[in-house]
Amino acid sequence: MIKVLRWLIWRDLTLAMRRKAEVLTTLLFFVIVVSLFPLGVGPEINTLAEIAPGVLWVAALLASMLSLNRLFADDYHDGTLEQLIISSQPLALLVLGKILTHWLLTGLPLVLISPVLGMQLGLDANSIIILMLTLLIGTPVLSLIGAVGAGLTLGVRGGGVLLSLLILPLYIPVLIFGSGAVDAARTGLGVEAHFSLLGAFLVGALILAPIGAAAALRISLD
Amino acid sequence: MNIFSKAFWLQLSSPKTFYPVAGKMIPWFMGTAIVSILVGLYYGFVVAPEDYQQGDSYRIMFIHVPAAWMAMWIYIIMCAYAAIGLIWRTRLSNMMAGALAPTGALFTFLALWTGALWGKPTWGAYWVWDARLTSFLILLFLYFGFISLRAAIDDPQRASRASALLALVGVINVPIIYFSVKWWNTLHQGASITLDKAPTMATTMFTAMMIMTVAFFAYTFAVAFMRVRNEILENEKNSAWVGEMLGREK
Numbered sequence: 001m002i003k004v005l006r007w008l009i010w011r012d013l014t015l016a017m018r019r020k021a022e023v024l025t026t027l028l029f030f031v032i033v034v035s036l037f038p039l040g041v042g043p044e045i046n047t048l049a050e051i052a053p054g055v056l057w058v059a060a061l062l063a064s065m066l067s068l069n070r071l072f073a074d075d076y077h078d079g080t081l082e083q084l085i086i087s088s089q090p091l092a093l094l095v096l097g098k099i100l101t102h103w104l105l106t107g108l109p110l111v112l113i114s115p116v117l118g119m120q121l122g123l124d125a126n127s128i129i130i131l132m133l134t135l136l137i138g139t140p141v142l143s144l145i146g147a148v149g150a151g152l153t154l155g156v157r158g159g160g161v162l163l164s165l166l167i168l169p170l171y172i173p174v175l176i177f178g179s180g181a182v183d184a185a186r187t188g189l190g191v192e193a194h195f196s197l198l199g200a201f202l203v204g205a206l207i208l209a210p211i212g213a214a215a216a217l218r219i220s221l222d
Numbered sequence: 223m224n225i226f227s228k229a230f231w232l233q234l235s236s237p238k239t240f241y242p243v244a245g246k247m248i249p250w251f252m253g254t255a256i257v258s259i260l261v262g263l264y265y266g267f268v269v270a271p272e273d274y275q276q277g278d279s280y281r282i283m284f285i286h287v288p289a290a291w292m293a294m295w296i297y298i299i300m301c302a303y304a305a306i307g308l309i310w311r312t313r314l315s316n317m318m319a320g321a322l323a324p325t326g327a328l329f330t331f332l333a334l335w336t337g338a339l340w341g342k343p344t345w346g347a348y349w350v351w352d353a354r355l356t357s358f359l360i361l362l363f364l365y366f367g368f369i370s371l372r373a374a375i376d377d378p379q380r381a382s383r384a385s386a387l388l389a390l391v392g393v394i395n396v397p398i399i400y401f402s403v404k405w406w407n408t409l410h411q412g413a414s415i416t417l418d419k420a421p422t423m424a425t426t427m428f429t430a431m432m433i434m435t436v437a438f439f440a441y442t443f444a445v446a447f448m449r450v451r452n453e454i455l456e457n458e459k460n461s462a463w464v465g466e467m468l469g470r471e472k
Contacts, residue, residue, distance in 0.1 A: 148387075148391055149388075152371065152384045152388060153371070153374075156371075156374050156375055158374060159374075162370055162371060162374050165363070165366065165367050165370055166367040166388060168363070169360045169363035169364055169367065169392075170391065170392070172356070172360055212387065212391060215387055216387055219380060219383045219384050220380070220384070222379075222380060222383075
């Protein structure tokens with residue numbers, strides 16, 4: 001089973017590397033959205049530091065959501081997805097592989113670039129470390145939950161907008177505790193509670209989301 | 223008709239049998255709803271005493287609390303129907319889930335709206351971002367998501383199965399709403415009525431609230447049955463029994 005998982009991740013990564021532009025788009029979107037805020041709100045550094053956790057997390061949320069469309073769409077159009085569904089391997093495992101790749105390609109780059117943007121918005125060093133850690137735990141949850149929505153809206157008219165309507169409400173808890181942790185760190189409060197909850201989200205989503213997404217794909221390709 | 227036999231219930235789950243039965247039940251539910259709304263509002267607005275802290279402004283509670291209960295209840299009932307439809311692929315339960323959603327969204331909106339009107343005189347703000355209010359807003363979004371996903375997919379079978387899965391994912395929000403006043407320090411007050419102890423309010427207030435809840439329940443089923451009857455007709459428009467009923471030429 002591990003072999004299948006590794007094969008699927010390798011295949012998806014290879015495919016993505018042949019089209020690097022798509023991976024970069026998500027990252028650039030994240031950078032641009034965050035850079036818009038100082039221009040809109042004004043360059044007052046204290047104000048920016050105050051809103052930074054929320055801004056960075058909302059931008060990460062949107063970036064992750066925008067890339068969800070592509071999670072299954074290409075495989076759906078060229079028929080690979082059907083082959084995956086009728087293969088002898090458990091579909092939830094294959095879906096987990098696709099979600100992991102999605103996170104490696106969209107979530108991980110956001111985590112890596114976030115310190116630069118955090119500095120841009122005037123966060124101190126400690127808050128930036130907390131920010132990276134929350135994004136590291138939180139973005140996989142976003143990919144996992146998003147996969148269920150991506151499966152449900154596969155091949156549906158106006159799927160992109162619909163996907164955001166379905167998925168954003170479910171993202172709210174991650175947003176609250178993710179940005180809450182950075183905010184707590186910034187004001188010198190404890191962050192353990194936030195991290196415990198984020199960790200719980202990750203464990204819960206890791207177990208349930210692949211099963212849900214697999215069920216969604218079965219419905220969509222019925 | 224023996225209502226205790228399994229065959230009766232199985233037969234009732236076919237759209238053809240359910241259509242006339244629902245038609246007969248609608249006037250009863252609607253009648254109950256209208257009568258108990260009138261009685262409940264009279265009890266709430268006239269009979270119930272003034273609150274020693276909040277004066278008359280608390281009286282919106284007689285709409286706010288039952289509406290909020292219904293919003294959560296309908297979601298759970300909708301999920302139960304959706305789950306049954308997903309597991310046994312029964313058409314009628316899928317239709318019922320779809321028929322309940324707009325009413326659920328309506329009650330969620332009503333609870334938020336009356337809550338805002340109640341919040342202004344008591345908290346000094348129409349809206350605060352506390353856990354109860356936020357989780358209730360998420361419930362409204364979940365209803366909207368359910369309705370739009372159903373509307374976006376053309377094939378009714380696929381639409382109901384996809385939205386059923388979405389409803390089941392969203393059900394995690396209901397306990398969060400219910401316990402939010404316990405888990406977090408919210409501005410929203412805790413529950414005054416619980417199963418394990420006597421309600422902390424005057425008996426007339428409690429009576430009025432219960433009557434309003436009955437009224438909202440009856441209203442919900444009346445309109446859900448109306449919607450489900452429409453949907454049955456639409457889905458089965460080519461079947462023989464619909465043709466017979468409408469006097470269509472063969």
